[in-house]
Amino acid sequence: MTWEGKIIRQSCVGNPQCDSHSVCYADEPVKCFSTLIGMCALWATCAGASSASAPAKTLPPDIFLITIDTLRADHVHCYGYADGSTPALDALAKDGVRFTQAFTPSPITNTSHASILTGLLPGSHGVTDFAVPLSTAYPTIAELLKARDYHTAAFIGAVILDSKTLAPGFDRGFDFYDNFPEHASTKSRWGRVERRGMEVVAHAEKWLSTHPAGPHFVWVHLYDPHDPYEPPAPYSQIYKDRLYDGEIAYADSALAHFVGYLKSIGKYRKSIFVVVGDHGEGLGEHHEDTHGIFLYDSTTHVPLIVKLPDELSAGNTVTAQVRTLDIMPTLIELAGGPAPDRRDGDSLQPYFAGKSEAGRPAFGETDYPLRFGWAPLRSVRSDGFKFIEAPRPELYDLQLDVAESNNKYEPQDARVQKSRSMLAEVHAREVSVEASKDGSPQDAASNSSSLPDPKDKIDEQNLLHAAMIASDDNCSADARKALEKVLALDPKSPTALRQLGELELQAGDFVKAAQHLRGAMEVRPDDATASFYAGQALQKAHDPAGARDALETSLKLMPGQLPARLLLGRVYLDLKDPKAAEDQFEAALLLQSGSVEAQLGLADAQMTGGNFADAAKSLEALSKAQPRNATIFDLLAKAYLGLGKKAEAQQSEARAKQLRGSSSGQR
Ligand SMILES: [Zn+2]
Secondary structure, eight states: OOOTTOEEOHHHHTOTTOTTGGGOOOSSSEEOHHHHTTOOTTGGGSTTOOOSSOOOOOOOOOEEEEEETTOOGGGSGGGTOTTOOOHHHHHHHHHSEEEEEEEOSOSSHHHHHHHHHHSOOHHHHOOOSTTOOOOTTSOOHHHHHHTTTOEEEEEOSBGGGOTTTTSTTTTTTOSEEEOOOSSOSOSSSBTTTBOOHHHHHHHHHHHHHHOOOSOEEEEEEEOTTSSSOOOOTTHHHHTTTOHHHHHHHHHHHHHHHHHHHHHHTTOSTTOEEEEEESOOOOTTGGGOSSSSSOOSHHHHEEEEEEEOGGGTTTTOEEEEEEEGGGHHHHHHHHTTOOOOSSOSOOOSHHHHTOOOOOOOOEEEEEOGGGGGTOOOEEEEEETTEEEEESSSOEEEETTTOTTOOSOOOOTTOHHHHHHHHHHHHHHHHHHHHHHHHHSOOOOSSTTOTTSOOGGGTHHHHHHHHHHHHHHHTTOHHHHHHHHHHHHHHOTTOHHHHHHHHHHHHHHTOHHHHHHHHHHHHHHOTTOHHHHHHHHHHHHHTTOHHHHHHHHHHHHHHOTTOHHHHHHHHHHHHHTTOHHHHHHHHHHHHHHOTTOHHHHHHHHHHHHHTTOHHHHHHHHHHHHHHOTTOHHHHHHHHHHHHHTTOHHHHHHHHHHHHHHHHHHHTTO
16 A cells, blocks of 8 residues: 555544654644655554555655745736746646745845744844854754755855855755855856856756755755846846846746756655745835835745645645745654754644634844944734834834835834834844854844934935946946945945945045045944055055054954955055064964965065065075065065175076066966
């Protein structure tokens, strides 16, 4: 006999001997997932298992997690959008369970994905901005499935999820994580910043074809709907007036390719699929062009579709409110394991059978505004209303006001008071998790009430975002124009000042660069990078005293910066202070003992101070280690001259000349 579709009685659900009973999802005769996926080790003790023949040992199901970036639920065809075409998503919804009210806790990519992978709210997992490492304290879906003998791989569509740069720790638990090349060979955004969906799925399909042994857990990230909206042909033509929808249709075609491939190798029917948006897109609602700043439904309401093995519960629609936090516990349970105790989400299994179940409160958090010096936001969406904690708080009755345009906030409103206590509870939990992690709770939300309300800053943010995209695409003129507009709105915008400073530095206008960067330092005295750039600009603008002050400031904030130490050493040489220069080069050597630049700088400083003997000694050693470096022989010649060794000096000079001559043809 086969176990497929076997009806398990209630006695199995509560049977203490059945180690998989927790994955059965109802209190009446139902199909048991654990048996469907061959995980019910003690099947014979389950009611209904009267047949004497034991089931053949089958593998747990393959699991495919597809995250589609920047996908608003209301721009997907099966979510009622008549103007778009998403046949692959529609087909998965037909074979699976479609959640109409799913919400992400975060409107930015890395934070939202960290919540999907860990089942934790942003304040708990701590990835509240790009490049913040995902703490090892919390297991991810990949780690938990790997521990259950899954073969795991991740295929990302954007460099912001690269685990070597902007998403450290995201590769934990993956046998293979498809990072971007360290040195991109192209100036175009494709392959350097972003991969088209078809390339992402091609990588995934290739990996699957070369790693046929299952079970597999594969995460595929399709970045296409993220701005800039540049779908390839024919979507660029079909959707030329609605390029965002064109990107969605294109991403859907990549999903169709992937599903088609899995069907062709017999890996569709028995597999679990979760398809979800990481966040939505403002599209101008509430004046927000893109996403990240606000917590309205435009950027937090996402599509969520779960296809189960053998298309169990196919076509069911769940209207109860759920969260993307619920994905991790769901997948771990479906694979037969217990979800970790410390989690903010819960398994979605109770909803699969299509019975009416209560919705779950959806919390929202964004610290992204802090990046620009504006107040972070917190929200709770529950019982048909949404409360947003902000310098000017907001309350919306979602039954009457789907667009969240009629703010009903009153401090005494019972819904406001309930929301505030729910947020306080979540906050206390997050702080205790943070404290247990490293003893230093992050508390971005508190002490920020004096910061500007992001609602007053959204026009600036749209321009800053446009400048960032222009810089990514090497369009510095467009970036400069947008940043100058920001400064017209707010002459003290630290982000605009710093970015304009960097642009002028690259363009060679050092005086202008220094002016902007000094402005940035005034507004944000704790920005070590702005001070470092200011030091660079001032040195090049022939203001060594100003450069020294900026670099000292930068190094006080962040002492481990090798380039800043090296530059400060050079600046002290310009200031005719060889002793101070020596100190900096020695400090640089403590940071990186083999640094040739630091050794050359130190020798230079020693000679400026009249110490030719020590300089010659270290340069001789260096010339043996690096016999093809002409600069070393230049300095060695200088040292020999200082020591009165004319013949050796001439020899070194000749060697330097010879090295330059032999290498000039190759440059
Ligand atoms: Zn995203």
